Each structure stands twice: as C-alpha cells, then as structure tokens.
Amino acid sequence: xxxxxxxxxxxxxxxxxxxxxxxxxxxxxxxxxxxxxxxxxxxxxxxxxxxxxxxxxxxxxxxxxxxxxxxxxxxxxxxxxxxxxxxxxxxxxxxxxxxxxxxxxxxxxxxxxxxxxxxxxxxxxxxxxxxxxxxxxxxxxxxxxxxxxxxxxxxxxxxxxxxxxxxxxxxxxxxxxxxxxxxxxxxxxxxxxxxxxxxxxxxxxxxxxxxxxxxxxxxxxxxxxxxxxxxxxxxxxxxx
Amino acid sequence: xxxxxxxxxxxxxxxxxxxxxxxxxxxxxxxxxxxxxxxxxxxxxxxxxxxxxxxxxxxxxxxxxxxxxxxxxxxxxxxxxxxxxxxxxxxxxxxxxxxxxxxxxxxxxxxxxxxxxxxxx
Numbered sequence: 001x002x003x004x005x006x007x008x009x010x011x012x013x014x015x016x017x018x019x020x021x022x023x024x025x026x027x028x029x030x031x032x033x034x035x036x037x038x039x040x041x042x043x044x045x046x047x048x049x050x051x052x053x054x055x056x057x058x059x060x061x062x063x064x065x066x067x068x069x070x071x072x073x074x075x076x077x078x079x080x081x082x083x084x085x086x087x088x089x090x091x092x093x094x095x096x097x098x099x100x101x102x103x104x105x106x107x108x109x110x111x112x113x114x115x116x117x118x119x120x121x122x123x124x125x126x127x128x129x130x131x132x133x134x135x136x137x138x139x140x141x142x143x144x145x146x147x148x149x150x151x152x153x154x155x156x157x158x159x160x161x162x163x164x165x166x167x168x169x170x171x172x173x174x175x176x177x178x179x180x181x182x183x184x185x186x187x188x189x190x191x192x193x194x195x196x197x198x199x200x201x202x203x204x205x206x207x208x209x210x211x212x213x214x215x216x217x218x219x220x221x222x223x224x225x226x227x228x229x230x231x232x233x234x235x236x237x238x239x240x
Numbered sequence: 241x242x243x244x245x246x247x248x249x250x251x252x253x254x255x256x257x258x259x260x261x262x263x264x265x266x267x268x269x270x271x272x273x274x275x276x277x278x279x280x281x282x283x284x285x286x287x288x289x290x291x292x293x294x295x296x297x298x299x300x301x302x303x304x305x306x307x308x309x310x311x312x313x314x315x316x317x318x319x320x321x322x323x324x325x326x327x328x329x330x331x332x333x334x335x336x337x338x339x340x341x342x343x344x345x346x347x348x349x350x351x352x353x354x355x356x357x358x359x360x361x
Contacts, residue, residue, distance in 0.1 A: 061337040068335070068349040075346045082344075 031178045032171065036227040037235030041118060041151050042173035045070065051117040054143070056124050058181065062169035063120070075116075079136065080127055080165070080203055082108050092131075101135040109136065114145045121152035122168045123233075125217065127203040134217070141220050144240040150221070152236045154209050159232040165203040254290040262295075271306075281315070289323060302332075304341075311345075 045051060051072040055063050056079045067074040083099060085107075090100040119140055125133050140150060155163055166178040181202045209217065211226065211234075218224050218238045227235040248266035252258065256272035263279040270278075271288035277295050278285055284301035287293050291306035298313045304324040312318055314332040322340035329346040337343065 059337065059341055059343045061339065061341075064335065064337060064343075064347050068347060071349075073346055073348045076343045078342065078344065081342075 029179075030169070031166075033176050033178060033229070033231065034174055035176045035235060036174070036229070037151050037153075037225075037237045038170065038176060039174035040225070040227075040237055041149050044149060045072065045118065046173075052115060054111075054116045054119045056120060057122045058167040060167060060169045062171065062177065066170045075111075077108065079108060079124055083129055083132055098131040099129045101132050104132055105135055105139055109139045109143065111143045113142050114148075115143050117145055117148050119144060119148070119150040120168075121150055123153045123155075123165065125152055125209065126155050126205055126207065127165050128206065130206060137217055138220075141240060146222075146240055148240045150218075150238045150240070152238070154214060154234045154236060155205060156228075156232045156234060157208050157210070159205065159208065161205050163205045163232075165205075252291075254288070287324075296328075 045053075045067075048071075051067075053067050053072055053074045055074055055076050057063075058078050058081070059076050064074055064076065083104065085104075088099040088104055090098060090103075092098045121140070125137070128136065144150060164180045166180055169177040169179065171177050214226075214234070214236055215224060218236075221238040221240050223239045225237045227237070229235055249269060250264065250266055251269045252272045252274065254271040258272070258274045258276070260276045261279070262268070262274060262276065265280070265283060267284045267286070268278070268280055269286045269288060270291040270293055272290070273292045273294075275294045278293070278297045278299065280299040282300055284303065285297055285299045286303040287306045287308050289305045291308075293307065294309045296310045296313075297308070300314065300316045301318070302308075302312050302314045303319045303321065304326055305321045306323070307325045309327045311328045312326070312330045312332070314330075316332070317334040317336070318330055318332040320326055320335075320337045320341040320343060322338040324338070324341040324343075326342065327344045329348065330343070331348045331350055333350060335347060335349065
C-alpha cells in the first residue's frame, strides 16, 4: 500500500506555528461533457415523489440546486477528502500501511439501511484507497433502497496515472460540468498540539478496473449497465 | 446576497468562548466559539470567518463563513460562503452555497405555506 504512505508523507510538510486556517479546494476551469449514464439515471429522478439522493463528490452547489429544485432531498458527503484524515492510517497483519476501514465507516456513510433512492459515486472508486473501496461499496449497498440506483465512473486502461481527479456538477439531465481538483491546503493540529500543514496536488488515480473487476465490485447488486464514453471513461449504472 | 440584518446586532468576538443555550430577538454575529444551542427565531445568525459553532441552530437566516457543526433550521434562508465548513443537516426555504464551501449533511428545502398553497391550486 505504498500509495497511502506516499500520500501521507507528501501531505505533511512542516509543523511551525503557522496560523490555523483552512483553504478550500482551489479549482481550475470547467469542462462540459455529455453523460449517458447520468441521462439514464435522471429519468428515474423525474418524479413527483420526493427522493433521497446521496452525492459523494465534493460539495457542489449545482447538484444541490438541481435536486432541491425538483423537490428531492440531497445529502452531500465528500468521501475522498474524508479519506485523507491522518488518524485513519494503520498497519494490517502483514505490517503494510493501510487505512482503517472500520474507523472510516464509523465516521462516514452513517445512514439507516435502505435510505437512499440514488447514490452519485462519480469517480470515487478510482481514486479511493484500495483498503476502503470494497467496504464502501458494501455500505452503499446497504444504504440504497432495493431498486435504487448508483452511478459511478471508471477510467479505462488508456487513462494514464496522472488522469486528473474532477468534481462533477449536474448542468442538465445529460450534461455534466467537470472541474479539476487542483489543490487542497489545510492546517490541522496533531495529537501533540503541533500544527501540521497538509498539501495535496489533487488526488492520484489509484488503479484501473476492468469490466470483470467492476462486475465483481458490484456483484451484490441486481443489475449493472455500462456506458462507454469517448474520454477514456466507462460510466456504470448499477441497481440494487 | 447577504441576509438582511435587523436593526440590532449582538456580537461575540473571536476571543470569546460560550457553552450553553443562546437565545434572543436580535441578530447575532459569532466570531468566537459557541457550544450548545442557538435559537433566534425571527432573527439571523452569522458565523464569522473565525467562528466555530458546535450547536443546533434555529433562526430566520443563517450565514456561515467559518465552521458550524450541528443542524441548521432556518425559516428563511441559509448562505454558505466560500470558506464555510458545515457538518450537519440543513432545513430551509432557500439556500445559496458559494464555490469552495464544504457541506457534510442533508439539504432539505421546505417550501413556505404560501408556495405550498400556490402549488396546490
């Protein structure tokens, strides 16, 4: 699990008496892309019934507006950022550095069973640390209602390791605006009281799933549908 | 798009720490630390850039520039400014969220009685 170690080694640079401030993610220009997976998912959101939606990307004013304007309730939870919490770092039985998935799930995705009609995963599985991916998908299965949908994006093999991590804003039922996550800088106070400055250059692609990996990842779900996009991304819509 | 403040404004400065129940009938600006609960039914709460509020909040309007941990129940509107960090559920009639704000929780838009009546017609 070298990636975890490298990320956290890179994260902590200095512990001087700097002022304790938080700077939100700095982002670059926005790109627009068509999304067939979103289009298919959006058909089920066009209802009089008030739905419960979980957005696992960075807080998006556009997505909050999109769903609340339609009378739905939206929950926002930035799991990728939550996974950078230093207290999650632990060792497995072989002594490898991993993230503590139990602690992660005790602090995140804490909802009643069968609570959501839809989950927007975006590109989370591609950028989330290996030790968290399966536990998170398992928890998502349990918080989704039977028949509920989950939308996720996966890079294809042609995507390089430096493929940028984006946040996604819903512009229309078939159109997304993508905004690259460039820099996040925050200051935390460690256990000793010292101030640590954490800097990340966005998030790195952790792996590339092939179709079989994706099917295995969602094997507990009732159905899975793939949409191949032009930008080395497979969109996946799964139904619980 | 600031929430209009009424005439009177109480301020809690950044060196002030308060633990307990806060209630009142004037607008409140918190730039310090508050833990407990805040009830300002006909008035607005502003959490300043240095403010750290760990409380359930009930107010007419809520503007967050700093940190707020707790549920927000606003009868009018909620504004999360770009450096806002909010952990908790938000129930309001209107919400505006600036680019860069962080929210972990539910957003539930509750229409006013007038809007509900208009929709029912």
